[in-house]
Amino acid sequence: MIHVENLSVTYGDLRALDDVSVDIDDGEFVTVVGPSGCGKTTLLRTIGGLETPTTGSVSVDGDPPAVAQSDARLGFVFQDHTLLPWKTAVENVTFLRRMAGKDPDPDGARDLLATTGLDGFEDTRPAELSGGMKQRVAIARAIHLGADVLLMDEPFGELDEITRDEMGVEILRLWRENRKTVVFVTHSVPEAVFLGDRCLVVSGASAGGAGRIVGEFDIDLPRPRDESVFGSEAFGTQVTRVRSALHDDA
Numbered sequence: 001m002i003h004v005e006n007l008s009v010t011y012g013d014l015r016a017l018d019d020v021s022v023d024i025d026d027g028e029f030v031t032v033v034g035p036s037g038c039g040k041t042t043l044l045r046t047i048g049g050l051e052t053p054t055t056g057s058v059s060v061d062g063d064p065p066a067v068a069q070s071d072a073r074l075g076f077v078f079q080d081h082t083l084l085p086w087k088t089a090v091e092n093v094t095f096l097r098r099m100a101g102k103d104p105d106p107d108g109a110r111d112l113l114a115t116t117g118l119d120g121f122e123d124t125r126p127a128e129l130s131g132g133m134k135q136r137v138a139i140a141r142a143i144h145l146g147a148d149v150l151l152m153d154e155p156f157g158e159l160d161e162i163t164r165d166e167m168g169v170e171i172l173r174l175w176r177e178n179r180k181t182v183v184f185v186t187h188s189v190p191e192a193v194f195l196g197d198r199c200l201v202v203s204g205a206s207a208g209g210a211g212r213i214v215g216e217f218d219i220d221l222p223r224p225r226d227e228s229v230f231g232s233e234a235f236g237t238q239v240t241r242v243r244s245a246l247h248d249d250a
């Protein structure tokens with residue numbers, strides 16, 4: 001379980017997050033949506049041990065995030081996929097396990113790449129892969145690491161809308177099969193609703209710029225979800241609820 005309690009983070013004079021508290025259960029898919037600059041990345045990075053709380057605390061299964069990170073319990077997927085350009089897809093996927101002192105398991109990496117739609121591209125370098133393919137490699141790398149928690153920051157932000165929708169369906173399938181805890185940051189309300197069990201709305205407008213959780217929504221759309229969900233009335237209703245929380249605070 002991820003436990004965030006009264007978390008505030010400041011950068012110099014700038015308060016990026018103010019008094020944020022949230023608990024995230026094992027295996028839960030939580031999305032974080034909000035306007036640019038409201039502190040979403042700061043929240044994710046603090047859960048990942050890449051930023052330190054100014055006040056308050058964060059723990060992952062009772063440990064400080066830095067400990068969870070060094071035990072390879074946290075996997076990161078960022079917008080800029082951060083693949084190593086000189087390594088092939090399969091070498092990129094095995095790299096983090098190698099770094100963590102685990103068996104790199106290239107056969108497992110190949111299987112995972114095949115299930116993410118990269119059959120035939122295992123030995124291709126990133127420069128020859130499309131944006132969506134690179135993100136698939138980055139997701140496969142985080143899953144292959146064996147991390148219990150995936151921290152995803154706008155991973156589909158650079159992709160065209162159709163690929164983005166496809167990737168959403170793909171990440172839900174991988175999540176079903178691997179049962180990770182996922183914290184997924186996005187600017188897109190429909191994406192947040194489509195993916196999440198729960199959607200946290202972060203906004204800073206009414207708090208003098210510091211990000212706070214201004215809404216929290218259980219997304220009770222049935223699973224498994226695919227593209228057909230986008231046209232459903234229930235989906236539209238959820239999107240409207242989340243949007244109003246954002247606009248009420250603007």
Ligand SMILES: Nc1ncnc2c1ncn2[C@@H]1O[C@H](COP(=O)(O)OP(=O)(O)OP(=O)(O)O)[C@@H](O)[C@H]1O
Binds near residue numbers: 011014034041187
């Ligand atoms: N390392 C840093 N040093 C100083 N200020 C920072 C740093 N990182 C973030 N900030 C500031 O903190 C605030 C929150 O930034 P953050 O990146 O967390 O927001 P965000 O909601 O993820 O934005 P976006 O959606 O545009 O990525 C912003 O005002 C940003 O300029």
